[in-house]
Amino acid sequence: MHLPARALRTIRSHGMLSAGGRVLVAISGGADSVALLHILRVLQDRRELTIAGLGHLNHQLRGAEADADEAFCRGLAAAADLAIEVGREDVMAAALREGRSLEDAARVVRYRFLEEAAGRRQADVIAVGHSLDDQAETFLLRLTRGAGSRGLGGIRPRAGRVIRPLLEISRADLRLYLKGHGLEFRDDASNLDVRIPRNRIRKALIPSLEQYAPGIVPVLARQAQIAREDEEYLERIATEVAQSVVLKTERGTELQTAALLELPRAIASRVVRQALELAAPGRFIAFGHIDGVLGLARGDEGAALALPGLVATRVGHAVVCGKPTVGRNWNTLRVPLSIPGEAVLGGWTVEATRADRAGAIRLPPSRGPLAVVAARPLGEPLTVRTRRKGDRFRPLGMGGRGRKLQDFLTDRKVPRRERDSLPLVVDRDDRIVWVAGHSVAEDFRVTAPEEGVILLKVRRLGGLG
Template identity: 40%
Template sequence: MVMLDKVRQTIARWDMISPGMTVLVGVSGGPDSVALLDILVQLRDELQISLCVAHLNHKLRGPEADADAEYVKELAGRYDIPAVVEEADVAAYRKEHGLSMEEAAREVRYRFFARALGHAGADRVALGHQANDQAETILFNMIRGTGLAGLAGIPPVRGLYVRPLIEVTRREIEQYCTARGLNPRTDSSNLNVEYTRNRIRKELIPYLEREFNNDIVASLLRTGEICRGEEAYLEEQAAKSYRAVLRDKGNESITLNIAALMDLPLAIQRRVVRLAWAEASGSRGLAFLHVERVLALASRRNGASSLHLPGDIVAECQYDTLLFRASAYERGPFHFVYTLRVPGCTYIPELDVSLWTEIWQDFTVTNPGGFPANEAVVDYDRVKLPLKVRTRRKGDIFEPYGLKGRLKLKKFFINIKMPRRDRDQTPLVVDNRERIVWVGGQRIADFCKLTGDTRKVLFMRLLPGSPGFE
């Protein structure tokens, strides 16, 4: 079948899946995800993979959403595939965290996928994004203003997330569903043009097809393909240039040679600045405005000698060098201790971060590896309440997950090459025996890891800002 060949080629081209993997398939019940599941079922023996279905009921469409969940359960049963099905109050989450409905749904959904990865012991999450979604994303990014990365659109592979249908059109998927006798659900929210993406799909693209280019989707996909290749090349060149202009890389700072930086082409200058900031801050995505301010500083166009950047970073000109350093370094060490609300949220004003906790019942995760660095899961029954969050103390001992034995926390920090300036600002979650449960953003303790006997899980998540400004 043509569809199977196309998806097979996409999987191979982007090295999405390897033999022996367990693939978690995100299934909403709509045509894209239902087709994806059916295709992977047909290819699983050839690919030598196991499958698991994941579905999240967002509780936004009442009985319709409940019916979607039942449909997905039945579908998984028909294929004899295990399913992880949960529900979440996205509307409440949106209100609590001050997000748009689209942002809230996306954040809740990816948190669910992270949990489901662990639940299933899966290696990859396969999502149903297809070629039309790609075109709509490129157009959406273009409208907001973007660089090559935004014009490249949705990456076929991002970390553990893969998109086997990214080169298949919506029409091809609809035809496939008909030919296979599949009866996917219809999500009425996809018709609501209050959502920007729906308006692009239902109004803007048809208008562009009608008035300007009847093959606009193919044109946008071509643009994305071109930009993906050029973005990869420029990133490679920027990395080489960054190494060339790097004067010093210490525990406390990144130092660039200004003259060498300003001799680079402007496009590479911007990327080098982003790389330096990313390495200093541990974050990604420095906005264009901030990049331009750094370059103005380096060329002495704004008369300033330093400026503050997101991520608590200061860019500073020192003679012939441009220094990126943590502004917190100026403050020196500080100390705090707070009782942790379980479940709930504890704000740490010294760090301007919030530590959120949840308790998950009847959970059988054995693989916590699917969680990002700012999240952690531990066996609730193995820690002794009350829990506290505090800074390090002299003589702290840690039993890192995955390593045998205990060691001084200071030695652990040295082993992971944590800069000295960060050690006094790393939140430690400890139980009432002062055992370190989680070195925030780094690693949990081995004594409270999840096992096959785990039935109650403590989920922890660090987020910037106070609870009202997630």
């Protein structure tokens, strides 16, 4: 079956687009996106769809190479007599400003631009060029990071307005298609950088797996599909159950503990996730957060847990999830900090992300709401806590000399009333990694960015930090 026919089968089987629908084609200039454009033009000639235009975002990460990619995409649009929407964004600055990894910031900025471009071009959907190999790589990447079935489901064929017509076509088949039609494309040198986890999986792990199981890529992609279908079923069951377990009241979002604890773990955990997403939309929810809420359901009256954007408290026969109270004394709490993720402690939120393209990270000033620390010496998991009697650490820039935290805060002229609530990021061994807003510990200073770094960000609740 020719590739346009296979792409059309994918479009139809996943309900991506109605006949004649308008499509904005996301184009980077790379092989997959050039193949996507050509395939969709063939389908347009067959009156299966209408190309509303192209969308290209210059991430400003590769200097002249990125500018050349932009010029190439403009040339593709002109040759095809198609309109093109071009955007420019300093993704590095966005990553530092928002406390995200470079990969995550690029994704967020890219899809935001594409959504805006689709609106201007009056497109029904946005087509992107993810292939079968991208699905397999995503499955392995998330597997190595400990994802559950929700994450192992990988790349969805359709998510909102974004569709992926090439998701069931291999990268090798796309390259043969390009060669057969004499189509030129751009190579992104960063795809060869094995410091990036996805590239390591592509260049090292998958070839190794192929030695044990030839044809492993479609097998991995099929596993992602199975995980996604299982997750969708369990999520539907959880949604039905949540109607009688989760209540929205004046106190916040409440989980009825007796009903929750009677549920199978697979359903209970999803009900908790749905409740937390209802209470704090858009926040990252990790396994540790869900376990913590289930622990509260089994726990004692008055027990509390700080979570991203809210606090969960055991009150009577319910776990109540509500907004944090700044004035509460949090000195007895240790709040887990997932990577990526965030922790709320008193009047502060601390966020952590892993930088995949660490070699390009610019180190922020030692004082301020952003910090970059070396990933290798960290003992995970991280925790956010307040100070304790006897705390010591080695502040950055003091020649490796250790200091009492109390003396350090005094020298920094941190007001006494703020010292007890100031968040400290500590590692598994309770070593201070970052005195939020003031100093990274010398033990975690970045000396070899290529070995990986963690981005940390702190802000006051209700403020920008």
